[in-house]
Amino acid sequence: MITAGIDVGAKTIKVVIVKDNKIVARSINPTGFEPLETAEKTLNEAAKQAGISRQDIKKIYATGAGRKNIPFADHNVTEVTADAKGTNYLRPSVRTIVDIGAEEARGISCDPSGKVLDFSKNDKCAAGAGAFVESMSRALEVTVPQMIEFSHKSTKDAPINATCAVFAESEVVSLIHSKIEKADIAHAVHDAIASRVSSMVRRIPIEKDVALIGGVANNTAIVEAMKKHLGVDVVVPENPDFVSALGAALLAAA
């Protein structure tokens, strides 16, 4: 059976196609202002990559912030459920999942079958999410990859105390004016995000193994900072930004 999962995220739309419980295609595009069109385009790209037609896909499940706006999906599931399913497929030993996306972060506790036991999410605040990293990279006048590279070269801790993205940005500006090295500021930004996300995740039981997924999991500086703040090793599954879409595709096949 061929199924597809579409993750309609705030910044990107991801599609995963699964055939007989195996991943056969992945595709990603910026969400833009026409998420429905982007979802169609991303799905078609993934189908082409898999060498199948749209008609071959028996079921489509949508997830993500815009999941309810995909009329061609057969059903929609929340990111939490999709994350747990997708992670369980990739890393069955994981019991705690940290998903950091562009606008939202969440912590999920799950059982060995991938069933959600508990979850926590951030409220009305992007300070613990990917959009914040991008915003801070603009303040530092570097690209995100450069910021990650700088962060790994940091030798000193610089303080960013604010839990609000707006105030944190003004703190970054102050640090720039204080002639603090870009590397140390970049490190401080990642550290601040990890601190905020970790405190939110601690609202649920943190049981090993811990996985970091979502687009931000591609940021190695965040991964290091999360390990430090959670006090445990953190595994990053392959293609961490596709885990939600994968979970949706697997749920569609169930």
Place this chain on the structure above:
Amino acid sequence: MTTVTKYKTTPLKCWQKGKELRLEAYRDLATGHEQGKLMVLGCAATPYGMLAGLGDFVFLAGEPYGASVAADPPVSIPAMETYEARGYARDMCGYMRNFLGTMFQDKYYFTGGPFPKFDFAWSVRHCPAGHPKWHQIVSEYQGIPMNYIDDETMLATDGEQQSRIDYVAGQYLDSIEWMEKITKRKYDDEKGIEAMRNYFINEGLWGEINLLNGAIPAPLDIKSMFALMPISMLRRHEKVAIEFLTELRDELKERIANQIAAVPTERYRMCMLTPPPWSFLKVFRYLENYGVVFVGTYVYLINSGEVKFLYDKGTVVPAIPPEKRPGWKTMKNREDLCRTVAQWRAEHPFQSHLETRKKEYVIMFKHWKANAYLLLINRGCVPMTTSMYDFQRDLNKQGIPTSMFEGNFADCRDIDETGVLDRLETFLEGQGIQKIQD
């Protein structure tokens, strides 16, 4: 999508009567002086039946008024902006901000006419986060006298109970003298006692009505409960409220006997600890699409209502009026009245210690046969948010599922409706509850 068996449902027979009684109370607040009644301001928890000793009166409880304004964003937002423009902080009590905003605008919400002018403010301290300050602002703005009863006994230990009652009863006696002086009216003890007897009976009736929602299917949904609550909240001292609440209670018993549900698709029961976000009551109707019925909220079980918790048995029963309780005196004079009110309030679950409350939350969860608690981190009310994470941890430890969201019960600008719905949908999905097919 999924399908579920439906219960039968019918509208409440006494609904229209309840609606009229509620509107009558709000209209009275606009025309109290024209009717020759005293106009008094205070907290909803005030034993305002005592005012009857001065003659006919209208009591404006600030909290339900603030909630009514908050439920109407096109009115609430300009009101709060008016309040904020005068330099008052945005993190104060949400009810207070709506109330003061409409006062500064000189617009009474229920008529659109001028805001009521009070004769005086008289209240129990109720909420330490700002309610005394609230009435002080009104007192200064309208140039009216105010008097407060300091009976915030919640944090005192049991060993101090008797001295607390003496202290509070003395204040009630003093405040009656104070009221006589400022109104130049003689206090009629009999009338005060009679109205407080009604008040106690109505509290017990409202508590009992809340308890009846332990039946499956629930006979009353929370949104309807909120709509009828102003009768117990604002007219507790009146016989007409006793008649209505008795009728409502009996109708609910009849619905239970005939398995008539408030929500025909009921299959998952939730309860709350606090008031809801008033501008977002549609959340309860929305969740009915999932077969979720909200069976009650702890705060309104014990605020304008009274029940008796039997901690050793882990159960709860309807409260009986104080004079009928073993060891309590019949009220014969002013001293008896003041002492009875002081003792009644000291022993009322409204005054429970936070640790006792944890037990009460579990008892109510079991009584209501609920599946989960919905908890609100309320930016509009500090006391009702205090210890919320502690409560959540405690409930979870006892195997009670909870879903928590952040918002504001009286400021629509401070709640992310989409985010809350998403959070609830995620929670329900984890509980195996999907949207129901129509």
